[in-house]
Amino acid sequence: MTHALLEVKHLDKHFGGLHVLKDINITVQEGEIVGVLGPNGAGKTTLFNLLTGFIPADEGQVLLRGKSLREMRSNDIVGLGVARTFQLCRPFVGLTVLENVLVGSLGPRVKTDDIGARAMHLLDQVGLAGKAHTASELLSYGDLRRLEIARALATDPELLLLDEPFAGLGSSEIEALSELIRKLHREQKLTIMLIEHKLREFMQLVSRVVAIDFGEVIAEGVPADIVNNPRVIEAYIGRQNPLEQTQHA
Ligand SMILES: Nc1ncnc2c1ncn2[C@@H]1O[C@H](COP(=O)(O)OP(=O)(O)O)[C@@H](O)[C@H]1O
Numbered sequence: 001m002t003h004a005l006l007e008v009k010h011l012d013k014h015f016g017g018l019h020v021l022k023d024i025n026i027t028v029q030e031g032e033i034v035g036v037l038g039p040n041g042a043g044k045t046t047l048f049n050l051l052t053g054f055i056p057a058d059e060g061q062v063l064l065r066g067k068s069l070r071e072m073r074s075n076d077i078v079g080l081g082v083a084r085t086f087q088l089c090r091p092f093v094g095l096t097v098l099e100n101v102l103v104g105s106l107g108p109r110v111k112t113d114d115i116g117a118r119a120m121h122l123l124d125q126v127g128l129a130g131k132a133h134t135a136s137e138l139l140s141y142g143d144l145r146r147l148e149i150a151r152a153l154a155t156d157p158e159l160l161l162l163d164e165p166f167a168g169l170g171s172s173e174i175e176a177l178s179e180l181i182r183k184l185h186r187e188q189k190l191t192i193m194l195i196e197h198k199l200r201e202f203m204q205l206v207s208r209v210v211a212i213d214f215g216e217v218i219a220e221g222v223p224a225d226i227v228n229n230p231r232v233i234e235a236y237i238g239r240q241n242p243l244e245q246t247q248h249a
């Protein structure tokens, strides 16, 4: 039997008295770009934290190609091919751009003898080759986002989780980063889950959307259906259809 790349089954999480995720069920097939949509505080980042072993679930299962990730630590999960970026960029301060990517290369999936050349190639792919020897703390926000992605790619993921990659970026940077994500998906056969509030770009990137509100999946479907879903409109996007917004909206 062939398994989906990722299956999330009955996932549940409390923080004290706060019920943050309630019986979440999501299946992601290889090659999809699945968008996770929802208002601030809905539980999106917590979902990524559970998928990557940063925090444990109370109940439920996460299966990667049918294999349970329960009790696994985040390092082990990276070793199985799941990488993430953070809502707030977290470079290894004190290291150069290249060194940041080299740290990402230290996992068990990277078999090449020349991790330096591989890291440079990754920096080239994300448009940072010219800044390889720059101190990471000197990068602009847009470049930090690119570095986060390069560092995640350095672990050789099959599944890449992007937590608000466009946050804090201007519209031309968002467009460029969108194009980069599209290129990586196409050329590296990556499966991607994407949390984002920039709805126009989000809806154009993703093949399917899972909408979450107050820790519950309230809708799931292709972007054209999600933007017309009454529960999603009520909880989050309002009346404006982001697929119809103009370039400068
Ligand atoms: N480590 C934590 N401890 C306690 N509460 C948390 C923790 N992480 C998140 N929360 C709370 O859980 C809820 C969901 O947060 P989060 O997953 O970050 O939402 P989103 O990413 O959708 O904005 C929020 O109410 C947040 O304050």
Ligand SMILES: [Mg+2]
Binding pocket: 044, 045, 046, 087
């Ligand atoms: Mg978040």
